[in-house]
Amino acid sequence: MTLLELREAACTLPGGRIAGPFSATLAEGDRLAVAAESVEDAQVLAMLACGMLTASSGTVYVGAFDARIQPVQVKRIAAFVPHEPLQAGFASFARYIEYRADLWGVPRAQAIVRARSLLEQLAGMHEAFSFPIAGALCVGPRLLVLDRPLPAHANAIVAAAGACAIFSTHAGENEATAFFTEAAAV
C-alpha cells in the first residue's frame, strides 16, 4: 500500500524561486533516499513530504490524505527530523519528550518509555542527533521524514524505526547513495 506519493510537487520559495517539481512514491514500511539539486531543495522536499509546506503546484498524498487539504491528518502520520542538531533549549530529555507528546496528543508516560527504549537503540549517536529522532519516533508515526541525515547514522536510524517507512532527502546523488547503501545493509 502506498504511504507517500508526490506528483510533480513544486513549491514557490520567498524570492520567487521554485523548488521542484518532485515525484516519488513510497510504500508502507519501505525506505527511500531522494537526491535533490541543492540543500534548500532537499529541505523543501522533506517539508513537503510531511505536510509542513504546502505545494504551490502538483499534489502530495500521505496515506489517504492530501497534504494541501488535510495537513493535520498528514502530520499525524508523518514525523519530521530536521538536519540541524537539537538546540540546548529544553531542560532535560524527559521535558523534551513531554513537550512533543503534548503536541502530538500522546500520553506522556507512554512517550517517555518509548523514547528511552529508542535512545538505547541510538546509543552510538550524539545526543543532539539522537534526541530528535527519538522524539519523532516516540509519538508512533507511520512515516519518518529525514532532512539530509548523515550516512553514518543510517544503521541506527533504520534499526530504531522498525516497521516505520523512512523517506530521506539529500543534497546530491553521492549522499543519497551512501545513505541508501548503509540503510540497505541493515
Place this chain on the structure above:
Amino acid sequence: MKSSTATAAIVGERLRRERAAIFMTALLCAAAAFLQRFDEPFGQLAGALIFGTFAACGAAMLLRSRRQRDLAMYEIAAPVYGRELARAHALFACAITSAGLIAYWIVLAAYGSFNAVSAATTLACGFATALSCMNARRAGMPVRVLITALIIALCVMTFALTARWPLVLAVCAAAAFVALRQYGEVLARA
C-alpha cells in the same frame, strides 16, 4: 482535551524560554510606573497605554524572532490546527503584556493611585495591540502600516473614552477577535 494540552505545551515552553524577557518587561513597566507615581491620573493612563503597547509589540516580536527556531519548527510539524496555534501564540503574547501592565498598576497601587477602570481598559487595549501586532509577522508593508495605524487609533480611543469603558472594552474585544481570526487563517494557509 488534546487541543488544550497542545496549547498548554506551546505556551508553557515559550514562556519558560522567554522568562528573562518577561521579567525585564515587568521590571521596565514597574520602573515607568514608579517615575509616574505622583502624576495626574491622565498622565498615568497615558503612561500605561504607551508602555503596555510597547510590551505588546515586544511580545509579538518575540514570536517573530528567530531565537526559538526549534520551537517554531516543532509547532509547524505538529498536528495542530492553525486556529489552535494562533490561540497559543495569542496567549503567550497576552501573558507578557499582562506581566508588564500588572507590574505597572501594582506599583501605582502601592502609592494609592490605582484606578480599576483604567487598569481594565489598558489591559484590553494591550491585548488587542498584541494580537494586531502578531499579524504584521507575515504581512507586506502596506498591511503593516495599516496595523500601526490601528494600534495608534486603539490607544487614542482608549485614552479619550476611558470614562465610557464598556465601549472601549467592546471595541478592543472586536479588534482582538478579528486579529486572532486573521492570524489563525494566515497560519492555516502557511
